[in-house]
Amino acid sequence: MVQDKYNAVWVSHSSIGDFLKCPRLYFLHNVYKNELGRKINLTSPALSLGIAVHETIEGLSKYKVEERFFKSLEETFEEEWVKVSGRKGGFKTEQEEAEAKERGRKMVLRVEKNPGPLANKTIKLAPAHNNMPPNFFLSEEENIILNGKIDWIEYVPEDDSIRVIDFKTGKNEEKADSLQLPIYLLLLNNLQKRKVSGAAYWYLDMADKPVAVNLPNADKAHAQVLEIARRIKTARENQEFSCPRGPQGCFACKPFEKILKGEAEYIGVGGYGQDMYII
Numbered sequence: 001m002v003q004d005k006y007n008a009v010w011v012s013h014s015s016i017g018d019f020l021k022c023p024r025l026y027f028l029h030n031v032y033k034n035e036l037g038r039k040i041n042l043t044s045p046a047l048s049l050g051i052a053v054h055e056t057i058e059g060l061s062k063y064k065v066e067e068r069f070f071k072s073l074e075e076t077f078e079e080e081w082v083k084v085s086g087r088k089g090g091f092k093t094e095q096e097e098a099e100a101k102e103r104g105r106k107m108v109l110r111v112e113k114n115p116g117p118l119a120n121k122t123i124k125l126a127p128a129h130n131n132m133p134p135n136f137f138l139s140e141e142e143n144i145i146l147n148g149k150i151d152w153i154e155y156v157p158e159d160d161s162i163r164v165i166d167f168k169t170g171k172n173e174e175k176a177d178s179l180q181l182p183i184y185l186l187l188l189n190n191l192q193k194r195k196v197s198g199a200a201y202w203y204l205d206m207a208d209k210p211v212a213v214n215l216p217n218a219d220k221a222h223a224q225v226l227e228i229a230r231r232i233k234t235a236r237e238n239q240e241f242s243c244p245r246g247p248q249g250c251f252a253c254k255p256f257e258k259i260l261k262g263e264a265e266y267i268g269v270g271g272y273g274q275d276m277y278i279i
Contacts, residue, residue: 005129005145007143008137008143008144008145009142009143009144009145009229009232009233009236010135010145010146010147011138011144011145011146011228011232012133012146012147012148012183013148013179013180013183015030015232016179016183016229016232017179018030019228019231019232019235020228021250022243022244022245022250022252022253023235023240023241023243023244024241024242024243024249024253025243025250025252025253025256026232026235026241027241028040028253028256028257028260029041029256031236031241034275036275038269038273038274038275039272039273039274039275040256040259040274040275040276040277041270041272041274041275041276042090042255042256042259042264042276042277042278042279043084043088043089043090043267043270043276043277043278044090044278045089045090045091045096045097045100046100046169046170047090048084048089048090048091048100049100049101049103049104049169050169050170051080051083051084052077052080052081052083052084052104053107053108053167053204054151054167054169055080056073056076056077056108057073057108057111057118057151057152057167058151058152058167059076060073060118061122061124065120065121068115068118068119069112069119072112073108073109073111074105074108074109076108077104077105077108081101081104085097087265087267087278088267088276090278092278103205104169106205107169107204110204110208113208114208114209116208116209116210117152117154117163117165117200117210118152120154120155121154121155121157122152122153122154122155123153123155123162123192123194124153125150125153125187125188125191125192128147132147133147133148133149134147134148134149134150134187134191135148135187136186136187136190136191138222138225138226138229139226139229139230142230142233144226144230144233146183146186146187146225146229147187148184148187150164150166150184150187150188151164151165151166151167152164152165152166153165153188156197156198159195159197160194161194161195161196161197161198162188162194162195162196162197163196163197163198163199163200164181164184164185164188164196164198164200165199165200165210166180166181166184166199166200166201166202167202167204168201168202168203168204168205169204169205170205171205173201173203174201174213179224179225179228181199181213181215182216182220182221182224182225184199185199185215185216185218185221186218186221186222186225189218196215198212198215199212199213199214199215200212200213201213255279258279259277263279264277264278264279265277265278265279
């Protein structure tokens with residue numbers, strides 16, 4: 001089969017997560033386009049907090065190691081927060097925003113005081129065509145592409161390997177059956193040549209350093225992700241995106257249904273060209 005990135009089925013950690021929660025959510029978030037040809041999305045305080053913190057910390061990788069902490073992270077965070085402030089960040093009251101911002105500020109200050117691996121050399125994946133996230137054909141024969149961005153890739157000079165670090169801004173620990181690390185491993189094994197020697201989650205709300213986690217088995221990861229990707233491909237081909245709870249919907253798809261019903265407030269066009277709403 002001829003490789004065709006424009007007509008391929010693209011899957012990522014977030015889109016797979018949507019599909020596993022509810023196929024109807026997957027459709028509304030990843031397939032549906034409104035009359036203006038734009039996809040739709042919901043903003044929320046948790047999402048906005050995560051964006052501001054991630055942009056602040058991940059931005060450090062743009063600098064040489066010795067220059068990485070010349071500028072205060074708190075100052076950078078203030079600049080990033082402007083982009084998510086107010087209604088466009090999903091905040092309904094000044095107090096709600098102030099509380100979220102203070103949580104985020106404490107996270108970046110924690111990193112500034114305890115840089116740990118962020119003070120070491122990093123590796124960056126080469127930019128993909130048309131500014132797309134890093135991607136590769138999970139299955140050339142079935143025209144399925146896996147894509148995703150990785151928060152931080154630490155270089156380990158002792159054995160010329162790399163370690164993955166994922167920043168967490170939520171209050172809960174990542175579940176053991178999460179597909180995030182399997183997807184990261186697949187991306188790194190296919191897009192660069194160094195061995196992946198370790199992985200860690202950094203729970204920025206509660207920990208001064210990353211927590212090491214076991215790497216998944218690469219073959220098992222490939223089989224696991226491809227199985228779900230095939231289900232998504234079949235659903236797209238058959239246009240079958242029903243909510244498991246039936247017409248009444250579920251906790252996952254109901255918020256997006258409110259956009260279609262005109263029950264959500266339009267905020268504006270987001271960073272990925274999506275029409276953004278708040279409920």
